[in-house]
Amino acid sequence: QRVTGSRLKGGDPTANVVSLTAEDMARRGISTMEELFRQMPWAYASNTSQSSRYFDAPVDVDREIGTGDGMGIGVSFANLRALGSENSLILVNGRRVSGRGGSEYNAVNLVNIPLSAIERVDIDLGSASAIYGSDAIGGVINFITKKRFTGLEATVRQELSATDADRRVMSVRGGYAWDSGSVTANLSRDESEPVNNRKIWTSMDYRDLLGPEYDRRNSIAQPGIVCQQAGGFFGTYWLVFPRCERGAPSLQLPLGHSGVGATVDDFTQELALFDYVPPQNGWVSESLGLNVRAEQYLGDGLMVYGEALLSEHDAYIEARTFADGYIIGADNAYNPFGYNVAVTYAPFREVESGQFPTANDESVHTMQTVNLGTVWRFGGSHELDVSVTRSESEQESTAWRARYHRTEDEPTAAEFYRILSSPDPNVAFNPFGDGSAQSADLSSFLVPTFDFGGRTVGTTIELVLRGNLLEIWGGPINYVVGVEDRTRKIGRNWSWFADRGRDVLDYWEDAYAVPEPESGLRAEFMELGFPLFGAKNARPGARELYVSLQARRDTHTFTGPQGGIERIRGGFEPNAYRAWQPGVGWVDAWGPEYDTLQGTANILDAEKKDTTPRIGLLYKPLDSLSIRAAWTESFHPPLFSQQFSVEDIRMRDFGLFFQDYLHPDRGEDDFVFVSLPLIDAPYDPEIKSEYADKLSLGIDWRSESIPGLRWRVDWSQTDFTDKIADASNFTGIHPELIAGNEKVIQRDENGYPISATRGLVNLAVKVSEYVETSVQYSFDTNFGRVTPRLTYSRFLEEYFQLTEVAEPTSRLGTQHGSDRYRLTGQLTWQWERLAADLFVYYTPGYTNDRPGSCNNVVGRCLTSFQQLPAIEATSLTTVDGSASYWFDNGLRLRAGGRNLFKRESPSPWSFSGILGYDPTRWDARSRVLYLELTWAMQD
Known part of the structure; x- marks a missing residue:
């Protein structure tokens, strides 16, 4: 059994580790890992299923944003203390797993961690880099899988969301043991629906709530907006990029006009604003997870083991569908102008009826992790653990859109352009009206526009020797020495349908002259634990004193190019493209030629190395009082792409x-x-590694005069420099x-x-100072055991400085920062087979200081595109509850709900008004009611 925060046998008592068992998580009513970290006050929801498509985090908050190469679908990350998901190390059974496929940041996608396979979650917010190496600056999350189970267990769960984001979870666990070994397997399936935004808000016009500046309705509407298509000497260029003729007015039919029989005089320059609320947030998804663990003892002191975690997550989401920049030929049955026009049209009515195929994004994320190892126990207290771990993650994402420009060899091109210019009203596309007179077959309009593929493979060989050395005053000295050898390869490619058709970019080969960059790591590490006072020599004022010393030497190696290639800009040529011209057919078109690269890349080796130390202390002046303190310094090397x-x-x-x-x-x-x-x-060959200094202090007191009363306080500060x-x-x-x-x-x-x-550039510093205190009291009654618990958490500081002389920029209590404080109340009741829990979560108001840009001059917007006035969001209090009962036949019934009183988002505005709520502070699933049945048959 691995202990988080240490490789010592029995763990390191100086480490600050928060543990949540499977039962703890079930009592909280969660069904995914994302929901767990939403509830934690030290986790910042910068990149979740509800925010990853929209949230553009500042670099000091999170760099692994989903809106990059993967389109933000099918990804969810943990961001501890708003120091970045790339600095929040995720382990499975104490070992690294691959991050999102194709990403340099080793941020692990939480959707690939099946909750049903997890026995407990350990979170070390302190200083674990001396144990696990880089990526642990923000903290460590260690998922411990279920193992050594005998019998059969099946669970079915149904969740009903007030915003239609329902979820169904099914899992089966089985295990068998014999005299010298055991095998355990867990299979799970998860199906979920997206949030129905229109059950949360119904208008993009926020003026009545926030003021005259907050109108996000737009004129990409129905009926469509038309103008004369640009021509002239470079007219063929505008066949690929349709636009209005210079000085041509934008025109639109009145609302309610079908477009049938329209004349030029029916069009007006007074464009109607359309109020469109995006229908969905989150994904339609299916997840499959399989976890297997087997172990076999070969004699008294030798054990071999193997474990595998396999998962696949398929996600789909509808996107906004519109026909943007279409050229409608003069021959089109509904075109009254007599010349080609450029049209922007939003086919809302056709999408609702199913006549126009819906634009969408889809993705598949997989992860396969296999670990094989052997443990040899010898000499009474010594143990040698040798293991090999291979972890691979892949991602495939595709965007489907109703794009206008197509190439001659695309299967849909001929039919698509025929419909746009057809003189037959039963065939022609009608973008001029309100969609009520649309008779065209629009099945050819939706085509793939963008593909992304990514793959990350990591292999780790680890050798660890642990045990006890000589006896000292308080007991034996504990030791660990070991080495780690790790390699990681990353593949990434884009494919998009550009001006010349399907362009494929092998990201690494084209930009870095290597098909799959490989980075290497060799590390040597050690731990020593000194029990200066313990059971043997305890005395008044010194019941226990334990000192922990840890050190890790990491050497990161890279091979890549540093210059040598000259980019030759392409010219502007009359035959760069082939484009469709209404009434004519395929013609050569003006356009820029591709750039060319000349020369030979200078391939060089680079090395970044440093030592991470840690000192920890546990002092117990009384049996009822423990004091912990620790200091560490950790580092994170630059990425491959930052050096080459x-x-x-x-x-x-x-x-x-x-x-x-x-x-x-x-x-x-x-x-x-x-x-x-x-x-x-x-690139920057002289870019410095990132460093972090951490201090932590903790006090744990258990009353001797009032049994069951416990008080804890934990303080820590991280100075993150050279980010x-x-x-x-x-x-x-x-x-x-x-x-x-x-x-x-x-x-x-x-x-x-x-x-x-x-x-x-290396930022000067980001500082995060955090304190958390909790008090609980457990007591017995005639009707079971009752435990009330109150937790207060507060960020004392959270700011960054770009330079040493720059003024600090505080993030606390803002859109891109942590909450200033949180209060969590919990009441637990246990009576024989019946258990119940009540949770109350309170977060204070905050300032949305980055609401977006002004659209026009109105109210406090003195100029267009200036920053909108800040929004003061209200506080939020939510109540969760659950209850469970075990029956005699092995059946357990659990029921409950989250956000039982259906509290609304503290802010009606986020991400420049794209969403009518803030998904970083509020779960848009709103009230969720659930019922869970578990049947267990155990030996």
Whole structure:
């Protein structure tokens, strides 16, 4: 059995580990790992099933955002203390598993961890990098799977959501044991539905709630908006990228007009705003999970074991469907203009009726982890553990859209363009009206537009020797020594239907001259535990004193290119594309040629290494009082893509417009607007590793005079320095903070800016200081045991600085930061076979300080595209409850609900108004009622 936070036999008593058993999680009413971390005050929901498609996290909050290469579907990550999901290390049975397929950040996708296979979850918020290496800066989450089970158990669960996000879970567990071994298997299936947004809010016009600036209705509407298609010398270019003729007005039929029999005079320049609420959030999904563990003893001291965790998660979500930039030919039966027009049309009515196929995204995420090992116990107290772990994750995602431009060889092209220009009203596409007179066959309109594939494979060989050394005052010295050898390969490719048809990009081969970059790690580690005072020599004031020393030496190796390739820009040619021209057919079209790369990449080796130390202390002056303290320093090396690129660092042929807050001539103004020559640095061979210093202190007191009374307090601080970020993330958003960074803005001896560099930068520091205290009292009554518990958690500090002289930017209590504090109350009642739990969660209000940009000049929006006024969100209190009962025949019934009183989102606005609620603070499944049946037959 592995213990989180240490490889010592029996664990390290100085580690701050929070453990939640399968029963604890069941009492909370959760059915996925995502829901577990939503409830934890030290976890920030930056990337979940409800936010991954929309949330654009600042670099200091999270870098593994789902809206990147994987389109944000089928992904969910844990982000401990808002330090980034890439810094929250996830283990299974104490061993690493692969992160999302194709991603350099080793953030593990929680959808591939089946809850039914988990016996308990250990979370170490302290300092585990000296044990597990990099990625553990924010903390460690260790999923311990079920094992050594004999018998048969089956569970069926049905959840009903107030917003239609229902879920069904089925699992079967079986196990068999013999004299010298055992085997356990767990199979699970999970089906879920997306959130029905229209049960939460019904209008994109928020003016009555938030003020005149908050109207997010738009004119991509039904009836469609039309204009004369652009022509001229480069007219064929606009066949690929349809647009209005310069000066041509945008026109629309009145609301309610079908488009049949319309004349030019029926169109108006007064465009109607359309109120469209996206129908879904989350996914239609199916998950399958299989976990198998087998072990066999070969004599008294030798055991061999094997375990496998296999999972697949299929996800599907509807996207907004619209026909954007369609060219409707002059011959179209519904076109009254007599010339080709460009149309933007949202076929809402046709989508609702099923006539127009719905745009959608779909993905498949798989993970296969296999671990084989042997344990040899010898010499009374010594143990040698040798293991090999291979973990592979893959991702395939596809986006289907009703795109306009198609190539000659696409199967749907001929029919699609025929419908757009047909003079037959029974065949022609009608984008001019309200959709009520649509008779065309639209099955050819939806086509694949973007594919992404990713694969990550990691192999780890680990050798660990542990045991006891000589006896000292309080007991034997515990020791661990070991080595770890790890390799990781990452494959990634995109395929999209661009101007010339289907373009395929092998990301690594094309940009880094290696098909699958491989990184290596060799680590040596040790642990020593010194029981200075213990049962043997305990005395008043020193019942126990334990000192833990840990150290790990990590050497990361990389091989990749650093320059050597010159990019030759392509020209603008009259036959770059083939495009469809209504009334003519396929023609050559103007367009830019592809860039070409010349030269030979300089392939080099790079190495990043450092030592991670840790010192821990446990002191018990009384049997009822424990005091823990620990310090550690950890590091995280730069990614492959941050150290390598085939292209050289070069001066660009365009500049950077920058608000210089340190300009010598700014006078009484805040800044001077300047244009600077721009240096493009696609890689940085001198980028520093990221570092973190951690301090933690904990007190645990159990009353001797009042049995059952317990009080705990835990404090910790993390100073995260040299965090790697892209400087371009700050030159536009936070120019006042980056102006003093000489790596980004270069200045002469008088302080005048002379150039800017677009590349990587090490942030000065991000600080997270957190305290949590809880009190509980367990007592017996004639009707069972009752335990009330109250937990108060607070972030004392959460800020970052871009430079050492920059003003700190606090995230606390803002959209992109942790809650200032949380209160959690729990009441547990246990009486023989009956158990019940009540949970109350309180979070204070917060400030949505990044609500998006103004659409136009109105109210407090003095200019278009300035930042909207901040929104003050209200507090939120939710109540969960559950109850269970074991029957004589092995049947257990569990029922309960989450958010029983159906409390609404504390903010009616998030992600620039895309959603009418904030899914980072509120679960959009709203009230969830569930019923669970478990039948068990055990030896």
